[in-house]
Amino acid sequence: MIKTSFYNILILLCLSLVVYYSLNVYFINNLQSTVPQDGINMAGHNALQYAIEGTPPTSNNTQPTKPRSVQNAIMRKVMMLKLVYRNKNPKYIAIKQNLISSFLPKPYNLSSVWKVANSWPKVNEVFPAKDKSIGAVISAMGTEPIHRIKNSRRGTQLKLVLELTGSQFVLFKPSWYAREEVINGTVYSGKDRHNSEIISFHLAAILNLRHTPIVAGRRISLRSNLEHADDDLRQTMPVINNQQCAYGVCHYCKKEETVCDDPTTGTLEGAVLLTIPGKISKYRSPWQRTYKDQLKAEWEKNDNYCALIRKQLHFDVLLDLIDAAIFDFLIQNGDRHHYETRENRVLLLDNGKGFGNPFVDHLDILAPLYQCCFIRRTTWERLLIFSGGALTETLEELNKLDLLYPLVIKEHYTALERRLLYIYSTVELCKDKFENYHPESVYL
Numbered sequence: 001m002i003k004t005s006f007y008n009i010l011i012l013l014c015l016s017l018v019v020y021y022s023l024n025v026y027f028i029n030n031l032q033s034t035v036p037q038d039g040i041n042m043a044g045h046n047a048l049q050y051a052i053e054g055t056p057p058t059s060n061n062t063q064p065t066k067p068r069s070v071q072n073a074i075m076r077k078v079m080m081l082k083l084v085y086r087n088k089n090p091k092y093i094a095i096k097q098n099l100i101s102s103f104l105p106k107p108y109n110l111s112s113v114w115k116v117a118n119s120w121p122k123v124n125e126v127f128p129a130k131d132k133s134i135g136a137v138i139s140a141m142g143t144e145p146i147h148r149i150k151n152s153r154r155g156t157q158l159k160l161v162l163e164l165t166g167s168q169f170v171l172f173k174p175s176w177y178a179r180e181e182v183i184n185g186t187v188y189s190g191k192d193r194h195n196s197e198i199i200s201f202h203l204a205a206i207l208n209l210r211h212t213p214i215v216a217g218r219r220i221s222l223r224s225n226l227e228h229a230d231d232d233l234r235q236t237m238p239v240i241n242n243q244q245c246a247y248g249v250c251h252y253c254k255k256e257e258t259v260c261d262d263p264t265t266g267t268l269e270g271a272v273l274l275t276i277p278g279k280i281s282k283y284r285s286p287w288q289r290t291y292k293d294q295l296k297a298e299w300e301k302n303d304n305y306c307a308l309i310r311k312q313l314h315f316d317v318l319l320d321l322i323d324a325a326i327f328d329f330l331i332q333n334g335d336r337h338h339y340e341t342r343e344n345r346v347l348l349l350d351n352g353k354g355f356g357n358p359f360v361d362h363l364d365i366l367a368p369l370y371q372c373c374f375i376r377r378t379t380w381e382r383l384l385i386f387s388g389g390a391l392t393e394t395l396e397e398l399n400k401l402d403l404l405y406p407l408v409i410k411e412h413y414t415a416l417e418r419r420l421l422y423i424y425s426t427v428e429l430c431k432d433k434f435e436n437y438h439p440e441s442v443y444l
Ligand SMILES: Nc1ncnc2c1ncn2[C@@H]1O[C@H](COP(=O)(O)OP(=O)(O)OP(=O)(O)O)[C@@H](O)[C@H]1O
Pocket: 154, 155, 156, 157, 158, 171, 192, 213, 273, 274, 275, 276, 277, 280, 340, 349, 350, 351, 352
């Protein structure tokens, strides 16, 4: 009797699983057919289309941009997003598996590991889409002994340059904040977050924007590396309460603001960034902030700002900057005052200002997207693959492979999913704008 009912339950369970799964797949496929396969290649003169086709839009839309109403419209549109943006797309699973097997830390051969990593960069691509050696490079970055340490003189915040065995240089950005700390204030408040550099590397790989440096978490002992520090750095390494500390020499470095070995572990946490080889050029970002409350930048005032920038930049660079804006919006980096290029294409360098506050979304980081209303087709397709929670599911699995996991409190994953919906909603608004242009009803 008991045996029969057990089998009945089992059969019922299997049947319901089959029904659930097929419904899910059916649903997603069905919904996908309601949204064009390329997502943005709509009929008619659609500005989004021009990124796909490579020809400028013909619309000479002079509708004034009202930043607030644009942002309100984006938020309102989220409630009306189709299910395709809220459900998981089964295509993400294979990509996730590939990323995990690529990123999984693994043994390496010291005589080749750096050579391999330094052979990867091509134009602005820093690491390959799928290669098990990425995990080997990550292991080497996390474990190879430090032979020399100096203070990096690049940028404005404290950064150390570590020379590892095999003459490989990595930049070390130290930890300043506890995981649960929330950074309040302006969008660019606070110091760099080392965990933001690590997560940004993972997120960029998921979005196939493979132009961040390779980054890994690492704990170093300042005390035992004191002997490897150069004279300049050693002069800024006081012992405080029996702990070895450092404050360095940089624009924002202050004697009173030190990073120190942790009293219990004797180590200091940080992110190590592999140095990208080749010439890197730096340019002022067209969407740079004024960093003054009262003063608005041109992009905050001009209705046709994107048209202006289109005349000045190579179209590929502009599309790169729109990709960067999407990326920055997800991580909430509002401090990309400059962009840097390698072989005339944008790199995603300096991602330490993300993940400051999971409760706030600064929508104006998306200005390049909502002002230009175009997006690289491959980026859009990739974003559509990571809908419905797949983005943070994949991200968390990559984060788990890092030595410093957990990298963030869970609220940051929730925030990423919310912001992804805002990105979808911005693109939907752009589609509306160029499909049924009607002055009274258009916000973009
Ligand atoms: N992985 C890397 N490979 C090569 N160069 C790098 C790398 N990371 C950073 N740099 C270079 O070092 C400079 C300073 O780094 P970063 O921008 O992260 O520091 P920062 O202190 O935040 O600077 P800023 O105050 O200008 O924002 C960058 O502008 C870049 O040119």
